[in-house]
Amino acid sequence: MRHEIAKHQPPGRSAEQVADRLHSAAIHLLRRVRKQDTAMGEGPARLSALSVLVFGGPMSLGQLAAAEQVRPPTMTRIVTGLERGKLGERVPDPGDARRVQIRATAKGVRLMQRGRKARIEYLARQLEQLTKDELSTLGEAVEVLQRVLQSWT
Numbered sequence: 623m624r625h626e627i628a629k630h631q632p633p634g635r636s637a638e639q640v641a642d643r644l645h646s647a648a649i650h651l652l653r654r655v656r657k658q659d660t661a662m663g664e665g666p667a668r669l670s671a672l673s674v675l676v677f678g679g680p681m682s683l684g685q686l687a688a689a690e691q692v693r694p695p696t697m698t699r700i701v702t703g704l705e706r707g708k709l710g711e712r713v714p715d716p717g718d719a720r721r722v723q724i725r726a727t728a729k730g731v732r733l734m735q736r737g738r739k740a741r742i743e744y745l746a747r748q749l750e751q752l753t754k755d756e757l758s759t760l761g762e763a764v765e766v767l768q769r770v771l772q773s774w775t
Contacts, residue, residue: 644767651745658740662733664707667692669737671700672709672726676734680713680725709733 659669667690674689675681681689687697701724704710709730715721726734749757 655741655745658744659737661740662737664709664733665703667700668703668707668709669734671697672704672730673734675710675724675726676731680723682715682721682723686724704730 656666659666662669664672671686671690674686678689683697683701684694686701687694690697690700692700701710701712704724705712707729708727710724711727712722713725715723749760752760
């Protein structure tokens with residue numbers, strides 16, 4: 623797959639050069655789109671953990687901490703905040719009654735859906751400035767990126 627993608631690169635652009643530019647663009651894109659999250663009234667750490675639960679399903683505190691790349695004590699504080707806001711809850715693990723899972727509440731799901739909608743609408747407004755050809759090219763690039771991401775483990 624790597625060879626197949628590489629043969630479509632314009633001359634003079636190495637994978638490292640493209641990766642460098644993509645990395646920078648992705649960071650800037652994420653920062654700008656995340657500005658829409660301030661209207662939700664929750665901090666970025668809670669929103670990020672809630673997003674993992676909403677779009678990934680219930681999981682243990684340890685799994686959630688690993689997904690968010692934080693230590694379990696930090697995730698405990700984040701989950702406590704989600705519980706206070708009635709956005710997340712601890713429920714018995716269906717496979718092991720001695721354990722609990724963290725899951726998003728209906729309120730948490732609604733909040734994330736509204737937030738995602740706001741970010742997508744904001745981004746779409748920015749993309750409306752592109753020509754049809756540019757938008758088509760960007761769409762094709764997104765498909766290539768999704769294909770690359772599917773092969774990652």
